[in-house]
Amino acid sequence: xxxxLSVIWRNLPFLIEQGLLGIGAFGGGTLALAVPTIVLATxxxxxxxxxxxxxxxxxxxxxxxxxxxxxxxxxxxVVFWFWIFIPIAAGVTIxxxxxxxxxxxxxxAAYIGEIIRAGIQSVxxxxxxAARATALGYRDTMRFVVLPQAFRNMLPSLVTQFVILFKDxxxxxxxxxxxxxxAAQTVNNREFRPFELYxxxxxxxxxxxxxxxxxxxxxxxxxxxxxxxxxxxxxRSAGA
Amino acid sequence: xxxxxxxxxxxxxxxxxLLLAGALPAFAQATLEKINxxxxxxxxxxxxxxxxGFIDRNQNWVGFGVDLARLVHAAIEKRLGKTIKFELxxxxxxxxxxxxxxxxxxxxxxxxxxxxxxxxxxxxxxxxFVTGAQFLVKKGSPITGVKSAxxxxxxxxxxxxNERILREQYPNIQLVVFPDQPAAFAALVQGRVDAYVNDxxxxxxxxxxxPNPGDWVITGEPISYEPYGLAMRENDSDFRDxxxxxxxxxxxxxxxxxxxxxxxxEKGDVPYPLSETAETFLRMQVMxx
Amino acid sequence: MFRYDFDWSVLWQxxxxxxxxxxxxxxxxxxxxxxxxxxxLGCVAGAMRTVPSAVTRTIGAAYVEFFKNVPLLVWxxxxxxxxxQFLPLAVQDWLNRHGVAFVAAVVALxxxxxARFAEVIRAGIQSVxxxxxxAALSTGLGVAEAYRLILxxxxxxxxxxxGTNETLNLLxxxxxxxxxxxxxITFQTRQIEAYTARGFEAIxxxxxxxxxxxxxxxxxxxxxxxxxxxxxLIVRGSGPEG
Numbered sequence: 001x002x003x004x005l006s007v008i009w010r011n012l013p014f015l016i017e018q019g020l021l022g023i024g025a026f027g028g029g030t031l032a033l034a035v036p037t038i039v040l041a042t043x044x045x046x047x048x049x050x051x052x053x054x055x056x057x058x059x060x061x062x063x064x065x066x067x068x069x070x071x072x073x074x075x076x077x078v079v080f081w082f083w084i085f086i087p088i089a090a091g092v093t094i095x096x097x098x099x100x101x102x103x104x105x106x107x108x109a110a111y112i113g114e115i116i117r118a119g120i121q122s123v124x125x126x127x128x129x130a131a132r133a134t135a136l137g138y139r140d141t142m143r144f145v146v147l148p149q150a151f152r153n154m155l156p157s158l159v160t161q162f163v164i165l166f167k168d169x170x171x172x173x174x175x176x177x178x179x180x181x182x183a184a185q186t187v188n189n190r191e192f193r194p195f196e197l198y199x200x201x202x203x204x205x206x207x208x209x210x211x212x213x214x215x216x217x218x219x220x221x222x223x224x225x226x227x228x229x230x231x232x233x234x235x236r237s238a239g240a
Numbered sequence: 241x242x243x244x245x246x247x248x249x250x251x252x253x254x255x256x257x258l259l260l261a262g263a264l265p266a267f268a269q270a271t272l273e274k275i276n277x278x279x280x281x282x283x284x285x286x287x288x289x290x291x292x293g294f295i296d297r298n299q300n301w302v303g304f305g306v307d308l309a310r311l312v313h314a315a316i317e318k319r320l321g322k323t324i325k326f327e328l329x330x331x332x333x334x335x336x337x338x339x340x341x342x343x344x345x346x347x348x349x350x351x352x353x354x355x356x357x358x359x360x361x362x363x364x365x366x367x368x369f370v371t372g373a374q375f376l377v378k379k380g381s382p383i384t385g386v387k388s389a390x391x392x393x394x395x396x397x398x399x400x401x402n403e404r405i406l407r408e409q410y411p412n413i414q415l416v417v418f419p420d421q422p423a424a425f426a427a428l429v430q431g432r433v434d435a436y437v438n439d440x441x442x443x444x445x446x447x448x449x450x451p452n453p454g455d456w457v458i459t460g461e462p463i464s465y466e467p468y469g470l471a472m473r474e475n476d477s478d479f480r481d482x483x484x485x486x487x488x489x490x491x492x493x494x495x496x497x498x499x500x501x502x503x504x505x506e507k508g509d510v511p512y513p514l515s516e517t518a519e520t521f522l523r524m525q526v527m528x529x
Numbered sequence: 530m531f532r533y534d535f536d537w538s539v540l541w542q543x544x545x546x547x548x549x550x551x552x553x554x555x556x557x558x559x560x561x562x563x564x565x566x567x568x569x570l571g572c573v574a575g576a577m578r579t580v581p582s583a584v585t586r587t588i589g590a591a592y593v594e595f596f597k598n599v600p601l602l603v604w605x606x607x608x609x610x611x612x613x614q615f616l617p618l619a620v621q622d623w624l625n626r627h628g629v630a631f632v633a634a635v636v637a638l639x640x641x642x643x644a645r646f647a648e649v650i651r652a653g654i655q656s657v658x659x660x661x662x663x664a665a666l667s668t669g670l671g672v673a674e675a676y677r678l679i680l681x682x683x684x685x686x687x688x689x690x691x692g693t694n695e696t697l698n699l700l701x702x703x704x705x706x707x708x709x710x711x712x713x714i715t716f717q718t719r720q721i722e723a724y725t726a727r728g729f730e731a732i733x734x735x736x737x738x739x740x741x742x743x744x745x746x747x748x749x750x751x752x753x754x755x756x757x758x759x760x761x762l763i764v765r766g767s768g769p770e771g
Binding site (some may be wrong): 069072074081084141163167168170171173174181184185186195197198199202210211 | 592595597599600601602603607614615701702703704705707716720722728732733735736739744745762770
């Protein structure tokens with residue numbers, strides 16, 4: 001079977017504008033879903049992590065239950081919860097975009113929360129004690145001392161999770177959201193060129209996902225270098 | 241943890257929940273009231289079922305079902321005396337009932353067969369189309385109906401009437417179940433399955449829209465009776481009357497015929513002539529004023 | 530307003546109970562087969578990324594990065610709809626008659642997770658002290674043998690906690706096979722819902738099944754970890770969340 005790349009060319013505007021960016025009659029868009037999901041899931045993730053580390057059972061227990069539940073089920077199941085289960089249970093109408101957004105944020109925040117928690121725990125205890133000794137409250141200690149350091153430690157895993165999240169948004173196509181995957185399906189429905197079309201969107205996904213992980217790796221290297229200089233400086237000043 | 245922190249965490253979580261919940265208008269009222277309040281009429285239809293609901297070459301979401309829904313839309317606007325937004329949402333056989341009962345869509349205007357078990361969950365308007373399930377195969381295939389399909393791989397859609405009939409009445413056919421029609425037809429085109437069973441008119445639609453229509457054959461005596469209806473939530477007689485009257489008027493004043501010709505007439509997208517019996521049947525559903 | 534009368538009995542009524550069981554079996558079958566593929570590919574690619582030869586490293590990296598950075602769903606469609614057309618007709622025909630969807634799902638899942646396993650295994654190999662490798666070479670082993678007999682066996686034991694995580698991800702990701710007609714657990718819950726209109730009960734059952742499978746698998750792996758631990762090396766704790 002001969003390859004026919006003109007199918008990509010003919011449908012490029014639809015695949016990119018509609019599928020990737022979400023500009024067009026169908027709303028949709030992979031990036032239009034992925035970017036807000038990353039932002040929201042990170043915000044929710046911070047609270048999940050704080051609740052998981054809380055000494056109060058009121059926060060810790062539900063947060064732990066939530067994280068364990070989410071990590072034990074496939075994303076597709078969570079999407080079905082919000083698509084069918086929650087509307088029936090709560091008697092509410094949810095637009096497709098919101099279903100996808102809420103489902104992905106709910107799912108990814110559990111993973112991101114765990115990464116943030118590990119990051120917070122990686123900050124030496126002494127740092128917290130020192131901050132408290134200088135009369136900083138919990139909130140200020142978190143904000144000025146713990147979270148900035150934690151953030152640096154967890155950045156690599158965080159970006160890895162963002163890449164996973166970006167790819168996960170392809171599942172929105174299952175509920176009829178016009179993302180890149182759904183756009184390719186729609187075109188294939190008419191053109192019957194699955195090899196060319198799916199390989200093409202694979203390349204598009206790859207460019208974004210790999211680009212994101214490359215930039216993370218570069219950042220990581222730069223920060224590692226920064227930390228080395230910092231450590232050397234600390235060592236010198238301690239020695240002096 | 242101090243009380244201040246406790247409050248911060250609680251406020252944060254609460255804010256997020258509210259933010260997410262903000263996108264969720266509660267619905268617990270009659271359909272017309274809901275449409276009046278939201279200003280939007282949401283219709284569930286297919287993206288890959290020509291000529292009822294599909295995305296055409298110019299990436300427009302169109303079809304016979306979509307056009308019927310537009311008639312309902314016009315009637316709603318007239319009734320409420322204001323402009324209402326017309327919105328389409330994708331439904332599939334496995335998802336349409338949950339989507340309508342949960343209020344995600346207000347009307348299903350696609351290839352939905354009226355069955356008694358479905359009538360227990362949703363309400364239907366009058367029958368607007370009549371067809372029956374057949375086999376779509378590659379030219380030259382030995383399959384000519386249910387008998388010759390024994391032992392063969394036959395694609396069906398999850399949650400469709402055809403899936404149920406084949407599973408219950410023809411257990412020697414090897415069923416391959418897909419979430420939607422595009423995947424099922426793509427599987428047939430790629431040779432992963434030997435045949436695809438769906439309502440005759442939909443097969444005609446797929447055949448007409450295929451790159452080489454001559455490669456495909458619709459075969460076999462119809463194995464089922466599939467009367468299509470517009471579906472809505474149960475026990476909402478006001479809205480059901482509106483839908484029923486709209487359809488009756490369209491049949492009466494020739495609007496229905498015009499749309500039929502547009503999509504399934506000789507020069508239409510998917511030629512599928514309206515039989516005399518079917519036309520009589522449609523006319524007999526039109527009640528006197 | 531919302532009214533819903535629960536009827537949990539649909540979950541064990543014939544034939545629905547049987548459908549669920551078949552779904553569980555299918556999920557376990559795909560996952561197990563894909564896991565074997567993923568482990569083999571992961572070991573090979575993970576090892577390739579640590580050798581001195583730049584060409585070998587690049588090939589390993591290309592495989593890992595390309596397959597890891599594309600959504601599994603796209604791979605499912607690719608392997609099921611797109612790829613088989615390049616096989617000889619006889620092979621295609623044979624595949625089509627012998628559960629091509631199942632095979633495509635296993636291949637898609639195996640190759641995708643192979644790339645992710647490779648990352649874990651590479652980290653494992655890199656955490657084995659360099660001296661081990663040098664000692665192996667000095668006893669007359671070739672590079673390939675040193676990897677096969679020394680480095681990979683040690684690395685595999687070291688990576689059990691992250692490897693368990695990846696294994697659980699693989700199990701959960703097998704749910705995407707429903708899009709290409711494989712009747713696994715999620716598919717069966719959808720199927721039961723389509724037949725009974727009992728979406729609530731069906732989705733709850735599916736959720737619980739996955740939770741139990743994940744817990745059991747995590748428990749088994751933590752036992753395996755203890756059983757194969759190398760004395761003298763620090764073993765990281767791994768609970769159900771490990």
